[in-house]
Amino acid sequence: MIASRDKLIWKENSAKLFTVKSAYQVALKLKEKNRVEHSRAITDRALWKKIWTLKTPPKVEMFVWRACSNILPTRENLHGRKMKIDPQCEICCQKHESIGHLLWECPLARNVWALCRGKIQKFSNAEQDFFALFRMMANRLTQMELDKWATRSWALWNARNKFYFEQVQQHPKAILEGAIGYLKEYQRLCAIMGNH
Ligand SMILES: [Zn+2]
Incomplete structure (x- = not known):
């Protein structure tokens, strides 16, 4: 026997003694932890998949995926590199x-x-991790509202790039209307293609 073995302390119950009951409780806790993590992984997986079911132009889907993955070249991300x-x-x-x-x-x-009219007005204005933001939107918006939100986010990114690289400031209304026009046109074309 190794001498230090005697010093092992079982921390999971107050008597600091190993008992079958406390071991069983630890096993239950671990099981519960796994279950929570597992179900989180499943809901996250479903959420990641949801990006590709947006009824938006593919470049908007790709943009949302890049934003959720935090790989857009924002100043913070470039600074971090x-x-x-x-x-x-x-x-x-x-x-x-x-x-x-x-x-x-x-x-x-x-x-x-x-x-924008509707539910979006009721959400907190505070900064959030974009994936958390997507989760909130996906949970609370209808498909059509989610498509609009994604396309408007993409339009905001384009407006940001215009500002940085072309020194052009787009009016919020122009950003919004541009996004909606683009989405409508895409969905109209999809409907026509779908009918043939
Ligand atoms: Zn700012």
């Missing part, structure tokens, strides 16, 4: 430019979302 880039959002100069900030919390995004 040790590039000499200020992580600050240039639009509001108030916060780091993360995807959640840019597409949801930044005043530019707020101005666009403020023009």
Whole structure:
């Protein structure tokens, strides 16, 4: 026997003694933990799959997937890759430019979302991780509302790029209407193709 073995402490019950009952409780806890993690993985998997069932142009789906994966070249992400880039959002100069900030919390995004009627108005304005934001939208919006939200988010990203690279400031209304027009046209074409 190894001497140190005697010093092993069973931490899971107050007497610090191993008992079958406490072992059983630990096993139950582990089982429960696995169950929670597993069901989380299943719902996450379903959520990731949901991206590809959006009825939006493929480039919007791809954009949502990249945003959820946090691989868009925002200032925060570029800064995180040790590039000499200020992580600050240039639009509001108030916060780091993360995807959640840019597409949801930044005043530019707020101005666009403020023009949308419906449930979106009732959601918290605070920055969220984009995947968490997608989860919230997917849980609470109808398919059509979700398609619109995704396309508007994509339009916001384009407006951000226009601002950074072309020094063009798009009006929130133009961003919104451009997105809706694009989505409608795509869905119209899909309907025509589907009818043939
Ligand atoms: Zn900002």
